[in-house]
Amino acid sequence: MLFKTLSRWITATMLVVTLAVPATAAAELLDRVVAVVNDDVVLLSEFREELTAARAQLAQRDIQAPPEDQLRRQVLDRLVMQRLQLDAAERAGVRVDEATLDAAVRQVARQNDLDLPGFRDALQREGMTMAGFRERLRREITLQRLHRSAMDQRINITPQEIDQFQSQIAEREVEYRLRHLLVALPEAASPEAIESAREKAEGLRRELTGGDANFATLAATHSDGRNALEGGDLGWRRAGELPAVVAGKLSDLQPGDVSDVLRTPSGFHLFKVEDRRDAERHVVTQTRARHILIRTNEVVSDQDARRRLSALRQRVLSGESFAELARANSDDKASATEGGSLGWVTPGSMAPEFERVMQRLDPGAISQPFRSRFGWHIVQVHERREQDTTETYRRNQAAQQLRQRKEEEELELWLRQLREEAYVDYRLEATGSS
Template structure:
């Protein structure tokens, strides 16, 4: 046999050089219409062992680790089969974007992530497909478990109250204090005189007078020389009268006069910590919307609004009347175009941007949004406290996540119990 022929024989028939058969892989578990391979189990076991070494964690016996790895792969197989039936897929661009986000969250580039995986002996292609499986199984769980989660308004309210109570217990207030005192056994005249002085002090403070100066000049309290500054106090450490008064109050807010046996107290929340407060700038505005149609061109719609704007500015027309007559937004047209107080981020980007560039009472030039052509007038701005809303959303998310985890466990157990599983020796 010529050398070239020998080489070809060895290349295409490597088993000919060895009398011992070599097992490349085998089916370890039959899972409904799918299988779990021995190589998949070994790969997952090795990954668990690597992670344990890296974190200094002790593992149970190899058999125990293998059992857990096999169970994990059975559940993954069932979910991937369900994803196929549901038509759930993850495209390559979506996958690459997810991996880029993972790398960014770890302060690395995709190239650095690949290098890190290679240093750990992990194939990038294997990692990539594992991320794809995680995305697909995550979507399968969300689609099947979300409808099993039910949260009542009462549950949200109860959790909000608990969160607020815990927040109050941890809260600390820095209070300013002014005491307008009266004698130990005051007459009605003493009380009325003290009340009048307290009302005048509060009026001065509301008009912008310096709290510390007035405290030094007028307060009978122990901290008068410190400008009434009582320092930081936990709500449980301050007098009960004050603790009840400061609840739900914000930084800078004045409280009082509050009567006690010593006189009339005026408090100022100079600062606070440990309490979540969320404020946003809300806007009140009105608009006129013109929607282009087959009959009404883009240019004509814009021109109509330019004419409306000129008429309003010249005092020849009223904004509200024009909105009622011409606006294509039925919800606001009946109210003269008024949209009411709202968070600007609730509007489409073009509308939000137009409002941001307006002063109070100013009317915008015509602009195009996804809804059509608008002119908008900013009626006013204010600081809105959305703390309660944020707390309700946070409570809902906490309840949802907890119930979702519980229902996911039940769903996976039910799915496994109804599946055909055969572990092959």
């Protein structure tokens, strides 16, 4: 999920143009506070940068921007929530090391069909520095890890839940492209607040079904959801990934339809079905292979490991048993007892560098020594087969959908609790500047 999200984000971010502000004015802007968040602040300069990015993002998605005052509110709310979450990440010890950040930068560059020098040049042309981009990316990854950590503590999926889920969801083979609009409810909301939120949601639905209103624009203007400034775009989702009250309604909707107002603990929701499609069967090419692993350490260098494996490979080619050599020499003790056998390997189950070498081999061939993050290997491919793993895939997907369903609700509730427990003082209007 992470890089799919970042791919959309970088496209919008690269549209941002640096605002032309005189140096003396810029220095003055840095001292202006637009929000106090616990012991931290949001500066006007940060707000202006985020506002520019939001306008570019909406334009890139061809979504009409909300009225200026509502756009400013959405952007400031997003910055406040970002501050609260980063503070929570700091308290929880969530960190992003430089190696992870380097890999993420390379991945985003590849997603934009650029090498690192070209990516750096593209950022500079758009008024961004690599250091500034890395810091934005670090924040994105930090929040992803924080959410995962918080949800791991709140969500548990049992085998019995998966069984029940698979028996109940007849629509599991259908995927929906959705937009979402949320009118949030505060915790322990009064009957008056609940009715007011319901009336607002019903009013928005009347605007949508009247034929003139655009869902993406209304979401960007009025939604309290995390995807508001993306026009409420949720991408492709299966019914099982959504709260049960929502999942049961999707089968009746056609592309272009808007759901009734739906109530969950986090508030009142509207969904629009942009498109729907049948999920394909999951057929993969599996490889039966075996390997010998030599790990490096203070005593065994890379050169030593490579030399040993080259000698072992030559012995196999000369007629000795691969299995016996694996039992005697491999540092992968689990496979060594099986003569180095890895069984039938499904794509994605091995380290990427191992899988790349293995996939290039013809049945019967033995690789040259190569390195993965686990050490140095030689691998031999026995055979390949096409395997229909649809049922296994569906069960794995069911577990993911159940988790996604729970996360959708739990994350909204967790963020709401984080916000309600914080001290936040909005001061944007006092600045008299946009």
